[in-house]
Amino acid sequence: DVKLRSYLIRALGWLDVDQVTFPVLIEAMKPEFDLETRQNAMTAISFIAGRDFEEGEPLQHEEITAALVAGSLDEDPVIRRAATFSLGLLDDDRVDQRLKVLLEDKDEFVRVNAALALSRQKSTAGITVLEQLLTAATESEPINNSNAADLDASKAANIAEIELVLKTKYAVIAIEELAPQLSDSEKDRIRPLIKKLADDFREPSIKLAAQ
Numbered sequence: 001d002v003k004l005r006s007y008l009i010r011a012l013g014w015l016d017v018d019q020v021t022f023p024v025l026i027e028a029m030k031p032e033f034d035l036e037t038r039q040n041a042m043t044a045i046s047f048i049a050g051r052d053f054e055e056g057e058p059l060q061h062e063e064i065t066a067a068l069v070a071g072s073l074d075e076d077p078v079i080r081r082a083a084t085f086s087l088g089l090l091d092d093d094r095v096d097q098r099l100k101v102l103l104e105d106k107d108e109f110v111r112v113n114a115a116l117a118l119s120r121q122k123s124t125a126g127i128t129v130l131e132q133l134l135t136a137a138t139e140s141e142p143i144n145n146s147n148a149a150d151l152d153a154s155k156a157a158n159i160a161e162i163e164l165v166l167k168t169k170y171a172v173i174a175i176e177e178l179a180p181q182l183s184d185s186e187k188d189r190i191r192p193l194i195k196k197l198a199d200d201f202r203e204p205s206i207k208l209a210a211q
Helices: 004-014 018-028 033-053 062-071 076-086 093-102 108-121 127-141 152-183 186-202 204-210
Strands: none
Touching: 004 018, 004 033, 018 033, 018 062, 033 062, 062 093, 062 204, 076 093, 076 108, 093 108, 093 204, 108 127, 108 152, 127 152, 127 186, 152 186, 152 204, 186 204
16 A cells, blocks of 8 residues: 555654664665655654754765765656755765755755755855745735635645745745855845835744745
């Protein structure tokens, strides 16, 4: 059962038994498995690597890095997004260069994940992508479903709004952490965007993060 397998794979991310979980997750990231299983394996890796990252000891693992780099080259953007997010939590010399390439990916979420991943590595290489995201957020209009006859279109609009809020929040946090490393010209461009979000954005959590 694909659903059960995907659930169990994702659940491995909550375990700290690397010698048991890593071989399973590395196998589950391979292209011969279905998309959901592969995505959940990468998500599980991000859970494990995230804990290590927060403890100040980023994960170092040759096979996991190789599997995620391969995932970042996948044709499916869902796999590229998951792989890109997880790459930013690893300690490997190959990661930085690969993330910089992913800043040019055709998928917006991959570009944003690459920029956020680089910010976690204390790199400002993705600042242009983050600035573009903030600009889009300041220019966006709130959704209006009051007269929506198409339920699918309404659902898509709501999902897009949630995604925008999440991306914007993470971008604001990333820029705050990178602020000491930004040039004066970068600060001059970004400061008005942050102020506009703090003053006018419709979502309270964004206004709070931007203050």
